Amino acid sequence: MIPPLCPLRWAPLQTSGQKALPSGENNRYSKKAINKPQETGKSAGFGVHFPLVPKPVNRGMGKKEILLPLWGVAEAPLVTERERVYVTTFEQPEITLITHKDEFCVLVQEVDDADHAMYEPNHKTLANDLNQTNSFESTDFLSGIKLKKKDLKTLGPGMVLLKNFISISGQVEIVKTCQEFGKGPGGFYQPALLNLRLMCFGRNWDPQTKYNARYRGDGSEAPPIPDKLVSLVQTSIKDSQAYDSSIPSMNPDICIVNFYATSGRLGLHKDIDESPDSLNKGLPVVSISVEIVKTCQEFGKGPGGFYQPALLNLRLMCFGRNWDPQTKYNARYRGDGSKAPPIPDKLVSLVQTSIKDSQAYDSSIPSMNPDICIVNFYATSGRLGLHKDIDESPDSLNKGLPVVSISVGDSAKFLYGRYRDERKANEVLLKSGDVLIFGGRSRRIYHGVKTIIPNSAPLPLQEIMLGPGRFNLTFRQF
Numbered sequence: 147m148i149p150p151l152c153p154l155r156w157a158p159l160q161t162s163g164q165k166a167l168p169s170g171e172n173n174r175y176s177k178k179a180i181n182k183p184q185e186t187g188k189s190a191g192f193g194v195h196f197p198l199v200p201k202p203v204n205r206g207m208g209k210k211e212i213l214l215p216l217w218g219v220a221e222a223p224l225v226t227e228r229e230r231v232y233v234t235t236f237e238q239p240e241i242t243l244i245t246h247k248d249e250f251c252v253l254v255q256e257v258d259d260a261d262h263a264m265y266e267p268n269h270k271t272l273a274n275d276l277n278q279t280n281s282f283e284s285t286d287f288l289s290g291i292k293l294k295k296k297d298l299k300t301l302g303p304g305m306v307l308l309k310n311f312i313s314i315s316g317q318v319e320i321v322k323t324c325q326e327f328g329k330g331p332g333g334f335y336q337p338a339l340l341n342l343r344l345m346c347f348g349r350n351w352d353p354q355t356k357y358n359a360r361y362r363g364d365g366s367e368a369p370p371i372p373d374k375l376v377s378l379v380q381t382s383i384k385d386s387q388a389y390d391s392s393i394p395s396m397n398p399d400i401c402i403v404n405f406y407a408t409s410g411r412l413g414l415h416k417d418i419d420e421s422p423d424s425l426n427k428g429l430p431v432v433s434i435s436v437e438i439v440k441t442c443q444e445f446g447k448g449p450g451g452f453y454q455p456a457l458l459n460l461r462l463m464c465f466g467r468n469w470d471p472q473t474k475y476n477a478r479y480r481g482d483g484s485k486a487p488p489i490p491d492k493l494v495s496l497v498q499t500s501i502k503d504s505q506a507y508d509s510s511i512p513s514m515n516p517d518i519c520i521v522n523f524y525a526t527s528g529r530l531g532l533h534k535d536i537d538e539s540p541d542s543l544n545k546g547l548p549v550v551s552i553s554v555g556d557s558a559k560f561l562y563g564r565y566r567d568e569r570k571a572n573e574v575l576l577k578s579g580d581v582l583i584f585g586g587r588s589r590r591i592y593h594g595v596k597t598i599i600p601n602s603a604p605l606p607l608q609e610i611m612l613g614p615g616r617f618n619l620t621f622r623q624f
């Protein structure tokens with residue numbers, strides 16, 4: 147079993163297949179067909195060893211919750227496609243749980259009773275394991291105590307989706323607030339031609355007069371935005387900025403609440419009624435993965451830039467200090483006399499954020515201050531044989547200070563395992579924007595890159611990259 151290995155899906159850019167909104171000032175309510183959200187792919191399957199048995203809790207309607215202790219999940223490769231993760235137990239390989247990744251690693255499964263029955267035999271044999279672990283109470287999930295882990299995706303530059311961000315109890319509170327204010331003066335009404343009901347907090351906006359009518363037709367004024375909602379918004383922005391620093395801060399002064407009945411819909415439109423100052427702030431937006439590619443391109447062509455090391459199927463450069471496959475960390479300068487440029491600050495903080503996030507899953511992952519970043523560029527034929535990263539100082543290795551690996555560009559089939567044997571290795575697809583952290587007991591795992599998948603990079607990246615290929619940046623503390 148592989149100890150803590152924690153791939154985070156950070157995904158800064160939209161995956162190919164998602165379409166940008168059509169250009170042109172489609173205003174808020176023009177009647178155009180609504181595109182269905184595009185599925186970007188099916189969940190991947192991973193063999194995961196669970197040393198304990200899930201305890202299904204019946205929630206009715208064929209829904210059961212499966213509670214797993216945090217560490218049981220942290221040992222699993224938590225790579226997900228969207229919010230779903232498939233987990234297969236080794237003990238019962240025929241069982242595949244279709245689960246939601248959630249805070250506290252409470253996994254929710256929809257199973258019927260036949261599936262349920264299959265768990266029972268193991269339940270007894272592994273009861274001891276279960277007792278030795280700190281499993282979470284189902285009430286944690288129901289009361290929706292603060293989210294430990296936010297599933298975070300950027301859908302494009304400046305566009306971030308925080309999955310599972312608001313606890314269930316928070317959602318209940320929001321519904322209650324909307325119900326309460328919605329039925330009072332200034333509450334919900336059905337605007338002409340629109341297939342939804344609308345109300346505003348903070349100030350009035352309506353489809354006809356935009357922000358120009360201070361009061362509603364019924365003479366009512368919008369109630370202030372409830373404080374709790376304002377702080378929820380502030381927290382969301384702060385969290386999103388940790389991933390996409392191009393998102394500007396904001397003090398909301400208007401909140402538009404739409405209620406869609408089941409037949410509700412809203413045509414494609416832009417939200418462009420706010421002040422020009424507000425609309426233009428934060429432009430142009432540069433996503434961090436675009437920035438990473440540009441940084442690598444810029445430094446990569448200068449002195450100390452990319453070169454092809456003997457016998458390796460990739461191009462290499464370093465930030466922070468020099469490392470090369472022959473002399474390891476011993477040659478301070480490269481063969482061409484050049485010195486490694488410092489690691490860009492933004493990358494250092496990205497690494498710190500990733501480590502912090504991974505620690506929320508697995509507190510055994512130590513913190514780390516990167517002083518070396520090795521950048522590999524793999525063309526489509528690029529690969530890297532199974533190896534261990536063991537050239538760092540004994541102190542760093544013994545403490546298990548993590549290697550933080552950021553992938554940008556085309557996806558790669560990444561291998562990892564206990565042995566230097568590709569047939570025995572586990573495989574995981576690392577996509578653009580994924581951050582893989584291996585530290586603690588996994589610091590000395592074998593790992594390598596089997597293949598690069600050409601043209602799998604998000605479209606905006608393909609546009610700025612000079613051709614297909616993958617950048618991988620590994621950060622370590624010597």
Ligand SMILES: O=C(O)CCC(=O)C(=O)O
Nearest residue numbers: 520522535551595618620
């Ligand atoms: O490209 C990768 O994902 C792995 C790179 C790596 O293992 C290394 O540079 O040591």
Ligand SMILES: [Fe+2]
Nearest residue numbers: 533534535593
């Ligand atoms: Fe490595």
